Amino acid sequence: MPETVTPAPLKPRLAISACLMGDEVRYNAGHKQSLLCRNALAEHFDFIRVCPEVAIGLGIPREPIRLVGEPNQPRAVGTVHAERDVTDALAQYGAHMAGQLDDICGYIFMQKSPSCGLERVKVYRDNGAPQADGGRGIYAQAFCAAYPDLPVEEEGRLNDPVLRENFLVRVFAYADWQRVRAAGLSRRALTEFHARYKYQLMANNPPQYKVLGKMLGSMGEADANDVGPRYFSQLMAALKRCATRGTHSNVLLHLSGYLKQHIGPADKQEMLQLIDQYRQGIVPLVVPLTLLKHLFRLHPDPYIAQQVYLQPHPENLSLRNAI
Structure with a gap:
C-alpha cells in the first residue's frame, strides 16, 4: 500500500x-x-x-x-x-x-x-x-x-518587543476565532472560547474578562450568531491593550496558585522569586513562564492546559524573551 x-x-x-x-x-x-x-x-x-x-x-x-x-x-x-x-x-x-x-x-x-x-x-x-x-x-x-x-x-x-508580542497575540486569537466560527457558533463554543482566554484577558485588560463573561452569562435564549460577533469585537478591543509587567505578574501568581497543593516549599519559593524578579525587570517573562510550564508538566491541570496565555503564539518566535 x-x-x-x-x-x-x-x-x-x-x-x-x-x-x-x-x-x-x-x-x-x-x-x-x-x-x-x-x-x-x-x-x-x-x-x-x-x-x-x-x-x-x-x-x-x-x-x-x-x-x-x-x-x-x-x-x-x-x-x-x-x-x-x-x-x-x-x-x-x-x-x-x-x-x-x-x-x-x-x-x-x-x-x-x-x-x-x-x-x-x-x-x-x-x-x-x-x-x-x-x-x-x-x-x-x-x-x-x-x-x-x-x-x-x-x-x-x-520593532518594539511589547507591540510585536501584542500584535501577534491578537493575530493568533483572530485565527482561533476564525476556526471556531467556521465550526459553528453555539453557547458552548463561546463559553469554551472565553474560558481559554481567561488569563490572556487578565494580562491585557483585567476588567474586560468579567465584562465579557457577564455578556455570555446573560445570553439567555439569544442566538449565538448574534452575540458572538459582539463578544469577539469587545475581546479584540480588550486584547489591543498591551499587558504590563504588573498584569503579567498577577497572572503568573494566579496560575501558580493551582500548584500549591502539589509542589514543595522550595519550588514555591523559586516560583515567587522569579515572578518578583520579572516584576522588577530583572528577568524577561520567559523565565518564570518556563518554570511554571515545567511544573505543570509534572503536575498537569486540565483547566490550565487549555489556557491560551501559556502559549498564545509559536514558541520558536521567542516573543516573550524580550518582554
Whole structure:
C-alpha cells in the first residue's frame, strides 16, 4: 500500500505591504524589506502581498504621491502634478481588497505611506507646509473601515518587543476565532472560547474578562450568531491593550496558585522569586513562564492546559524573551 501522507496544516494568512517583502514596487523602484517579516514570520504565516499604488495603475518608478487637505479627510495627489488625484482609486481598491481578503487574520502596513500608513502620515496644507496632525493612508483607511476588529500594525512599530508580542497575540486569537466560527457558533463554543482566554484577558485588560463573561452569562435564549460577533469585537478591543509587567505578574501568581497543593516549599519559593524578579525587570517573562510550564508538566491541570496565555503564539518566535 502507498504510504499515507498527512497534509501540512494550513498557515494563517496575513496581508502585507508588498514592499516589506522585498518587492521593488516603491515610487523609486526600491523596496523596504523587513527581515522580521521575511524571516521570522514567514515560517508561520502565508503572506498576501499588496501594493495598492501599483494595483491602481501607477507605474514603477513613478511620481510620488502625498496627502493634502484636512488630516481627517485628505486627498492623495501627485507631488509634482497636483492635479493627479488618486484618492478615489485608492479608496475603491481598499474596499475591493476588503472583499477579496476575507480570510486573513491580520495586516502589516508600510508606515508613513500616503496609501498604506496607519497613523501620523504627513498631510500637507495647500501652501506645502505640513499639518500639525497626521492622517491615515487612503487605502489603509478604506480597508480597515471594513474590518474594524482585524489586527493591524505598521512594520516599524513591530520593532518594539511589547507591540510585536501584542500584535501577534491578537493575530493568533483572530485565527482561533476564525476556526471556531467556521465550526459553528453555539453557547458552548463561546463559553469554551472565553474560558481559554481567561488569563490572556487578565494580562491585557483585567476588567474586560468579567465584562465579557457577564455578556455570555446573560445570553439567555439569544442566538449565538448574534452575540458572538459582539463578544469577539469587545475581546479584540480588550486584547489591543498591551499587558504590563504588573498584569503579567498577577497572572503568573494566579496560575501558580493551582500548584500549591502539589509542589514543595522550595519550588514555591523559586516560583515567587522569579515572578518578583520579572516584576522588577530583572528577568524577561520567559523565565518564570518556563518554570511554571515545567511544573505543570509534572503536575498537569486540565483547566490550565487549555489556557491560551501559556502559549498564545509559536514558541520558536521567542516573543516573550524580550518582554
